[in-house]
Amino acid sequence: MGSFLSGTDSNKEIDIPIFEINDIPGKGRGLIARSNISKGTRILCERPLFTVPSMEPSLLELVLAARLKALPKASQRQFLSLHNRSPGKYPFSNIFNTNALPCGSGSVVGGVYPTICLINHSCIPNSHHNWDEDAEHETIYAIRPIRAGEEITITYHQESISAIRRAFLKESFGFDCSCSGCSRSPSELQESDARRLQIQKLDENIVNPSNLISRPNESLRDCRSLLQVMDVEYDVYAEALNARTYYDAFQVCIAHGDQARASVFADRAYKGYVICEGENSPEAQRVKSLGLKPAAHVSFELCSTKWKTTRGMVPKSLDSVQFEKWLFRE
Numbered sequence: 001m002g003s004f005l006s007g008t009d010s011n012k013e014i015d016i017p018i019f020e021i022n023d024i025p026g027k028g029r030g031l032i033a034r035s036n037i038s039k040g041t042r043i044l045c046e047r048p049l050f051t052v053p054s055m056e057p058s059l060l061e062l063v064l065a066a067r068l069k070a071l072p073k074a075s076q077r078q079f080l081s082l083h084n085r086s087p088g089k090y091p092f093s094n095i096f097n098t099n100a101l102p103c104g105s106g107s108v109v110g111g112v113y114p115t116i117c118l119i120n121h122s123c124i125p126n127s128h129h130n131w132d133e134d135a136e137h138e139t140i141y142a143i144r145p146i147r148a149g150e151e152i153t154i155t156y157h158q159e160s161i162s163a164i165r166r167a168f169l170k171e172s173f174g175f176d177c178s179c180s181g182c183s184r185s186p187s188e189l190q191e192s193d194a195r196r197l198q199i200q201k202l203d204e205n206i207v208n209p210s211n212l213i214s215r216p217n218e219s220l221r222d223c224r225s226l227l228q229v230m231d232v233e234y235d236v237y238a239e240a241l242n243a244r245t246y247y248d249a250f251q252v253c254i255a256h257g258d259q260a261r262a263s264v265f266a267d268r269a270y271k272g273y274v275i276c277e278g279e280n281s282p283e284a285q286r287v288k289s290l291g292l293k294p295a296a297h298v299s300f301e302l303c304s305t306k307w308k309t310t311r312g313m314v315p316k317s318l319d320s321v322q323f324e325k326w327l328f329r330e
């Protein structure tokens with residue numbers, strides 16, 4: 001790993017593609033790294049061929065036919081060459097449903113992409129996909145070092161235990177997942193399942209508003225537990241994935257007036273978003289400015305002022321263990 005550059009790319013134009021499109025046994029086409037790719041590198045940035053909101057199949061088929069007709073011939077061919085998990089009735093809808101990525105987390109609008117839609121799934125992916133609302137494009141960033149020859153992967157589905165996850169992948173995309181996460185030994189898989197259940201539970205606790213209002217110490221403790229279990233489950237990949245949890249911790253602190261801790265959490269969230277979405281992503285820029293001005297957040301002192309601090313009150317002389325204890329109020 002020492003030969004990889006650390007740090008992040010600066011969204012420079014990359015002259016030679018850092019991947020190639022290859023046939024991968026049992027998976028159709030996929031993207032393979034041509035050279036070593038360092039963590040935080042933008043692998044791909046692509047505009048959708050089109051975006052369509054979710055709707056019932058017969059209507060979707062008509063809408064897709066109209067969208068396709070409006071595309072140049074080369075783009076039509078790109079769409080029609082994408083994987084179709086269940087050929088038959090509604091061919092356009094089936095291709096769309098096999099390949100579309102949501103335009104933002106939880107969005108009902110999906111987009112299809114000529115290249116990004118060729119990226120295969122892993123339950124422990126090495127890359128992250130993100131919809132940039134401002135630029136209206138999808139980006140793919142390496143969330144850990146990727147070696148030349150290695151397949152570039154994203155996740156189509158996260159967090160649930162292996163049996164549920166694998167059934168979902170089979171049902172929705174028509175494949176049996178054989179990723180490094182699913183190929184673990186039965187005992188390792190059992191441990192991984194236990195962690196994924198814990199991740200789900202902690203996630204639910206953290207976003208529970210009554211915890212935020214009346215038990216913020218518990219919410220912070222849950223954030224810390226979530227960070228720790230993510231580190232075990234995802235190893236070096238977790239740094240980028242943890243951005244969201246650091247942002248949750250920011251929200252807990254700022255709702256009780258604690259600008260000092262909030263600024264540290266926003267800064268950590270920012271570093272994670274830079275790795276998985278790039279310096280210029282709207283989310284990275286938003287949390288960066290919150291790190292500098294935490295009181296600008298809409299929920300500043302929303303619940304109480306009992307943790308009130310200023311941004312200048314971040315301790316300077318603690319060692320890292322003491323600092324983490326201070327940060328999580330332990």
Ligand SMILES: [Zn+2]
Nearest residue numbers: 123177179182
């Ligand atoms: Zn898997």
